[in-house]
Amino acid sequence: MGRMAFVLRRLLMLVPVAVGVTIIVFFMIHLIPGDPARTILGIHATPRAVAILHRQWGLDRPLVSQYWLFMDRLLHGNLGQSLYYGVPATGLILGRLPATLWLVCYAAVLAVLVSVPLAMIAASRKDGIRDHVVRAVPLLGLGMPPFWVGILLIYALAIHVRWFPVSGYGTGFGGHLHAMFLPALTVAIALAPVVIRALRASMLTVLGAEYITTARSKGVPRSRLFLRHVLRNAVIPAVTVLGINIGFLIGGTVVIENVFAIPGIGQLMINSIFQRDFPVVQGVTLVFGVLVVLVNLLADLSYAALDPRVRFDR
Amino acid sequence: MSALSLPGLPGPAPAQAAAEHAAPRAARRWYRQPALMSGLVLLGIIVLAAAAAPLLTPYNPIAQNLNATLLPPSARHLLGTDQIGRDTFTRLLYGLRTDLRIAFIAVLLPFCIGTALGSLAGYFGGWVDTVLMRLVDIVVAFPFYVLIIALVFVLGPGERSIYIAITLVGWVSYARIIRGEVLVAKRQDYVLAARSGGLSGARIIARHLLPNVITQAIIYAMSDIVQDILAIVTLGYFGLGVPPPTPDLGSMINDGQNFLTTHWQLTTFPGLAVVVVGLALSLIGDGLADLIRPGAA
Numbered sequence: 001m002g003r004m005a006f007v008l009r010r011l012l013m014l015v016p017v018a019v020g021v022t023i024i025v026f027f028m029i030h031l032i033p034g035d036p037a038r039t040i041l042g043i044h045a046t047p048r049a050v051a052i053l054h055r056q057w058g059l060d061r062p063l064v065s066q067y068w069l070f071m072d073r074l075l076h077g078n079l080g081q082s083l084y085y086g087v088p089a090t091g092l093i094l095g096r097l098p099a100t101l102w103l104v105c106y107a108a109v110l111a112v113l114v115s116v117p118l119a120m121i122a123a124s125r126k127d128g129i130r131d132h133v134v135r136a137v138p139l140l141g142l143g144m145p146p147f148w149v150g151i152l153l154i155y156a157l158a159i160h161v162r163w164f165p166v167s168g169y170g171t172g173f174g175g176h177l178h179a180m181f182l183p184a185l186t187v188a189i190a191l192a193p194v195v196i197r198a199l200r201a202s203m204l205t206v207l208g209a210e211y212i213t214t215a216r217s218k219g220v221p222r223s224r225l226f227l228r229h230v231l232r233n234a235v236i237p238a239v240t241v242l243g244i245n246i247g248f249l250i251g252g253t254v255v256i257e258n259v260f261a262i263p264g265i266g267q268l269m270i271n272s273i274f275q276r277d278f279p280v281v282q283g284v285t286l287v288f289g290v291l292v293v294l295v296n297l298l299a300d301l302s303y304a305a306l307d308p309r310v311r312f313d314r
Numbered sequence: 315m316s317a318l319s320l321p322g323l324p325g326p327a328p329a330q331a332a333a334e335h336a337a338p339r340a341a342r343r344w345y346r347q348p349a350l351m352s353g354l355v356l357l358g359i360i361v362l363a364a365a366a367a368p369l370l371t372p373y374n375p376i377a378q379n380l381n382a383t384l385l386p387p388s389a390r391h392l393l394g395t396d397q398i399g400r401d402t403f404t405r406l407l408y409g410l411r412t413d414l415r416i417a418f419i420a421v422l423l424p425f426c427i428g429t430a431l432g433s434l435a436g437y438f439g440g441w442v443d444t445v446l447m448r449l450v451d452i453v454v455a456f457p458f459y460v461l462i463i464a465l466v467f468v469l470g471p472g473e474r475s476i477y478i479a480i481t482l483v484g485w486v487s488y489a490r491i492i493r494g495e496v497l498v499a500k501r502q503d504y505v506l507a508a509r510s511g512g513l514s515g516a517r518i519i520a521r522h523l524l525p526n527v528i529t530q531a532i533i534y535a536m537s538d539i540v541q542d543i544l545a546i547v548t549l550g551y552f553g554l555g556v557p558p559p560t561p562d563l564g565s566m567i568n569d570g571q572n573f574l575t576t577h578w579q580l581t582t583f584p585g586l587a588v589v590v591v592g593l594a595l596s597l598i599g600d601g602l603a604d605l606i607r608p609g610a611a
Contacts, residue, residue, distance in 0.1 A: 255551075270552060
């Protein structure tokens with residue numbers, strides 16, 4: 001099976017998942033207890049407003065045709081009208097997307113920068129003191145609520161020593177880099193335990209491989225051995241682990257954007273929840289799902305392109 | 315690899331015999347597994363403290379005392395008081411009680427549903443497997459926090475919604491793990507023997523496969539409870555969790571955030587409590603994993 005066929009196959013596999021994602025997002029409205037329109041609009045809703053929403057969402061039609069209506073609008077880029085702002089939800093979400101994407105990429109880079117050295121330190125002397133210390137990191141890290149870590153970082157590095165702003169997005173590339181360091185670091189800290197664990201294990205496997213023994217017996221210096229042989233072969237599993245946890249990475253931004261007041265779609269989601277702005281919450285949920293599906297696709301494709309050992313027959 | 319097939323044991327025969335008995339012996343010596351023991355002790359202390367909260371503190375977690383707001387830590391108020399004069403240590407203990415109770419109940423349904431569906435998918439394969447695994451793909455397409463928050467929003471805040479949301483999202487991991495284990499185990503001789511003996515599929519799964527694969531799900535459940543506690547605390551932080559005034563660690567952190575510069579203890583200690591619970595459960599999970607796979611770190 002050639003490269004093109006692999007890409008096509010992977011794209012085809014996307015279809016059922018994408019359809020499933022839209023079905024779940026569509027069904028959100030039917031999880032609302034009672035009459036969705038009445039519940040969303042609150043007790044002071046006029047019968048007319050309720051009737052308008054009913055017609056807009058097609059609630060008076062059978063389920064299948066409701067879904068068709070939803071999909072027809074979706075394919076035209078229409079996520080419905082924001083109940084709070086009275087503008088199309090699509091525009092609101094697209095305007096907020098850059099900040100979220102920034103945070104996700106920044107956090108992924110920081111997570112790698114934090115995890116790779118720590119995993120190398122641990123793997124370089126298995127069962128040594130340093131290994132035990134690094135292995136304790138995930139034990140403590142897994143139980144840390146990300147928003148709490150964010151608050152503590154704000155207290156320590158933004159209020160106490162004033163190195164970073166307390167909140168906000170900054171302007172320009174340098175401004176983003178500076179203003180979003182703490183939020184990105186917070187997400188990275190939440191992600192690091194999982195990555196460190198996987199990376200350490202994969203490095204230990206690589207260290208046991210025959211080509212490493214060969215390189216050692218040839219007298220390759222330790223530093224070169226680690227950088228050229230171990231790291232290169234261990235990074236692919238690390239990228240895979242990041243890929244598997246991309247949902248966690250992206251989901252973490254919902255929480256963190258609200259702690260640091262970053263104008264991304266995560267903040268939009270929580271704000272819309274408090275404004276009971278159902279179409280926007282629904283739209284953001286869909287965009288998050290699509291984002292994860294696309295990033296996973298990208299990871300799979302680049303993985304196949306980067307690693308010559310990946311074969312295209314399955 | 316068993317713990318006892320070490321070089322240095324006298325003669326091949328005893329070594330082999332010992333290796334054959336290694337698994338049950340390891341199971342019997344669970345109390346000598348340091349990670350597992352320390353995790354169990356730690357969790358025991360936390361659960362006991364949370365359960366005995368009324369005995370450990372004289373204060374009521376929801377009674378306000380506007381004459382004693384934002385007091386610093388002292389002998390009378392170990393962690394001080396919050397903005398409406400409630401004792402922080404008391405609320406911490408009762409908050410642990412709330413969050414631990416919800417997390418331990420919330421993990422049960424996903425565990426059972428995921429294990430059942432995963433073993434069916436793994437054992438029978440075919441269209442059952444295809445349909446279930448596609449469903450898993452769809453659910454994991456959503457970021458965990460996003461789906462939980464969205465579900466709790468549409469269902470309305472509160473404990474019942476948390477259970478439903480965590481069940482709808484959480485079963486997939488168990489289904490994946492158990493399916494993978496069953497796929498391997500069903501090719502083993504004992505399953506083939508049971509099958510050629512004419513036992514029904516249901517009986518083979520329940521009596522022969524599940525006892526052998528369930529440990530993996532239990533190990534995963536430890537980290538899953540941690541994740542559920544984080545979700546519950548996060549929902550509480552956003553005001554979507556258990557409604558006030560019921561003490562909850564997430565809403566405590568949120569309340570304390572407003573007084574961060576002057577009363578850092580209000581935010582720090584509820585979070586630390588979550589970290590310690592996470593540590594205990596992670597230790598238990600790691601210890602259990604070591605017990606069934608000795609040597610693997």
